[in-house]
Amino acid sequence: MADVTLMTARRRPSLSTLLTRLRDRSPGLAASLLGGAVAAGLGLGSLAVLVMGLWVLSPYPDSGPGGALHVAAALWLLAHGVELIRTDTLSGAHMPVGVTPLLLLALPVWLVYRAARDGVDAPADSDSGFDLRCDADAPPLVPARTVWTGVVLGYLAVGVPAALYCAGAELRPSWLWVTVSLPLVVAVTAAVGVWTAHGRPREPVLKVWRMLPERLRRPVSGTDGWRRLGTAVRAAGAAAAVLLGGGAALVGASTVWHGGAARASFLQLTEGWTGRCAVLLLGIALIPNAAMWAASYALGPGFLLGAGHLVHPFASHPAPLLPPFPLLAAVPDAGAGSRLNWAAGAVPVVAGLTAGWFVARGALEQPARPGERASARWSAARTAGVVLLTALVCGAGCMVLAELSGGPLGVAALARFGPVGWLTGGAAGAWTAVFGMPVALVVRAWRLRTWWLRGGEIPAQDGGRGQTEAEAQGKDRAAARSTAARPGQPETGDGAKGKEAESGSVVPGAPEEELYDFLPAEDPYPPGWHDDLARTSRWAALHETAARSGTADEIPEVTEPGAADESGAADELDAPAPDPEDVPPPPPTEAP
Structure with missing residues (x-):
């Protein structure tokens, strides 16, 4: 009965456990x-x-x-x-x-x-x-x-x-x-x-993906379609971040350039410091909008300051009578654009280069070890397809941000403020494709060529067949081990190079990575293992062990290493005697 009660108590959870489960x-x-x-x-x-x-x-x-x-x-x-x-x-x-x-x-x-x-x-x-x-x-x-x-x-x-x-x-x-x-x-x-x-x-994303037309799904079809889509999204996100960051930099530079007008508009809005705080907070909340406007300006389509008043790098139409506001005071002056305005085109160029770099990184399999030959994850044609997909994703994202950043502030002339979404998205996709395509293909080819040289064949000096770098490294390691195992042998050739590298000296003309291809050989025996007294003690221990096992007659009597027998002749055995060097060291004794 006691056992049944104990088993029931073990199976039944305690009150604290139940409360913890209910709480969690x-x-x-x-x-x-x-x-x-x-x-x-x-x-x-x-x-x-x-x-x-x-x-x-x-x-x-x-x-x-x-x-x-x-x-x-x-x-x-x-x-x-x-x-x-x-x-x-x-x-x-x-x-x-x-x-x-x-x-x-x-x-x-x-x-x-x-x-x-x-x-x-x-x-x-x-x-x-x-x-x-x-x-x-x-x-x-x-x-x-x-x-x-x-x-x-x-x-x-x-x-x-x-x-x-x-x-x-x-x-x-x-x-x-x-x-x-x-x-x-x-x-x-x-x-x-x-x-x-x-x-x-992946399942929810794939369900939405299957709802798209076949033409849109074709660039990411195949076994690695998910990886290509992820690479395109990351590259498009990096390009969009560069566009927004560059736009924010353009807003800051233009605000400093028009600092007098921006300060006058800020002071003109209100006289109390509470009202100025409200204007400042509103300006801070609109900084991402201004960055998107500036990014659209750098892309080429520009933005609208009212119906029919377009501002882009090549020309700026006279804007209507606008309320005084610091961010509006930073708008480029009306008239034809100068070289300073055209310099804003560097922002989408950098964004396209960034997207191409990300695609090139995703197109290659990183080698597992240094010196190994890299393999291309995608072909050149498939890499180009990923660049086009990146341009499509970047254009769609910029179109949404452009639509969110603008809107109406009134009717008639004030019915439209900000960039036009489809123009901004199309320009972002075009810049990404134009500058990302050559960067992705060239960086991919260059990395394959560099790693091929690292992992390819080393030309032979005598005109024979070249040996791979892995084979050369394996021969160097083997020579180093053989040299370390024969301390009495003179060191020449590759073994001398390995020993010289082991001792810390540099071999002239040797690559840096070859100096650390192997670890220095260490003596596995403790200090004092090779002296005469230790050898004599090991012989005595060997005889004592053989006497106990009944095989003492098979081991020669050697009282001193290298000593002669009574007839003055050296001991010569028909069968090789066990080498004392091969006898394992005695186990450490524990203190009582």
């Missing part, structure tokens, strides 16, 4: 709904705190706290790409506001992404693509569909009331954009978060 186990849909609502609340609350702080510190507030909260909710919706409508204009007409600050867009995207990842209840190391939880008591991952549905519904449960709250304000959202842009941003971001938390599996 995710409730699934409920937790995802809560995570989505919390993400929306954090984003909305952050903007509300910022706007309320500026309102409190403002010496002449235009409205009460309700107006400040309406502005915060409208800015939160604008951060999701929702177009706003101004009703407090001098003419009384409604004016659209559709320029989304990309830095504000990063806040809800990051919050939704984290909520989706946490809803899956994945470990912190799930970015590597493996589930590292080895505990059998750990709860399983929540299904992806459950988490995605919960996060999206929870986020929209806060977003829709926020849109209703500011629907009657002076800055109200457009309901068409509320029903399209807000769910789209949340759904895509939550899907990426769930996909990352589950280890980035």
